Amino acid sequence: MRTEPRTAGNNRRGTMNGYVSPPPSDAPISLDRRVAELMSLIDLNAGSYRLLWYLLGHQHPETGTVRVSQREASAALGMVLPTINRAFKELAAAGLIVTYQPGEYQLHPLLTNGKTAGPVTSIPPIAALDPESFNAQRRQRYERQICNLRSSA
Secondary structure, rough: OOOOOHHHHHHOOOOOOOOOOOOOOOOOOOOOHHHHHHHHOOOOHHHHHHHHHHHOOOOOOOOOOEEEEHHHHHEEEEEEEHHHHHHHHHHHHHHOOOEEEEEEEEOOOOOOOOOOOOOOOOOOOEEOOHHHHHHHHHHHHHHHHHHHHHHHO
């Protein structure tokens, strides 16, 4: 049984298969109750929520940044790369993360209690839904799914 992590030199693709870096800190993460309520109003798929919680757990305690490749996130969460890629895109579209460069992300300051890696030029708005729009949005999503099923049949 292998006890050391695989490195780029000992697997066929040059990736870190099976190895995921530990969180940078064991310090607890706290979210304001208003932020938790806001999070319930963000319409994300389950994979995006899982990735968001993973990123929250791996954020740097002083900057709110996360350094993780999509391959590392894929290995840690047991999700395929296309799903991880969509999840990163969905989190960015929702305003929850900003990509500095591939593999380096800044979580929204609301999620990090205001901690950022540096001066933030513009804080993206978080794409939260108005609870009154839930019924209409769910109905539209259902109609799109039905159309997709019809076109694939």
